[in-house]
Amino acid sequence: MPARLLLRERVIVGESRFADLVIWQLPGSAAGSNHGFKYRLAFIVDQVCVLRFDNEAGKGDHKHVGEQQVAYAFTSLEKLVADFWSEVEAWRSK
Numbered sequence: 001m002p003a004r005l006l007l008r009e010r011v012i013v014g015e016s017r018f019a020d021l022v023i024w025q026l027p028g029s030a031a032g033s034n035h036g037f038k039y040r041l042a043f044i045v046d047q048v049c050v051l052r053f054d055n056e057a058g059k060g061d062h063k064h065v066g067e068q069q070v071a072y073a074f075t076s077l078e079k080l081v082a083d084f085w086s087e088v089e090a091w092r093s094k
Contacts, residue, residue, distance in 0.1 A: 001027045002027065003024045003025065003026050003027065003038070004024065004025045005022075005023075005024055006023045006024060006025050006037075006077075007022065007023040008021070008022050009021045013043070013088065013092070014092075016045065016046050016047075017043070017045050017092075018043075018044055019041070019042065019043050019044075019084075019085075019088060020041075020042045020044065021040075021041045021042075021081070021084075022039065022040045022041075023037060023038070023039045023041075023077060024038040024039070026038055030055050030057070031057040031058050032055065032056075032058045032059055032060035033055045033060050033061055033074065035074060037055075037074075038055060039053065039054060039055060039080065040052065040053075040054045041053040041054070041080070041081070041084040042054075043084075043088045043091065049064070050065075050066060050091060051063070051064065051065055051066075051084075051087055051088060051091055052064040053072060053083070053084050055074070061073070061074040063087075065087075
């Protein structure tokens, strides 16, 4: 089975702010992760990525908050997307 695109969406959040969500289902586990999904969920403000959840090859599941990178405990796609939007809302509330 080849990789299958599950989601590719750009959501305009406000003037000069948008979220870019991309999720693929892989035929096996992603490198560094224990699940079969490859993802990148990013929140961009004024052309700068201020928040990103991803599982870059070899690094496993993690998120970037500004310049800081921290581990992320992936449990499901639904939780991943919910956690992303929750953090976007928290960032917007600052």
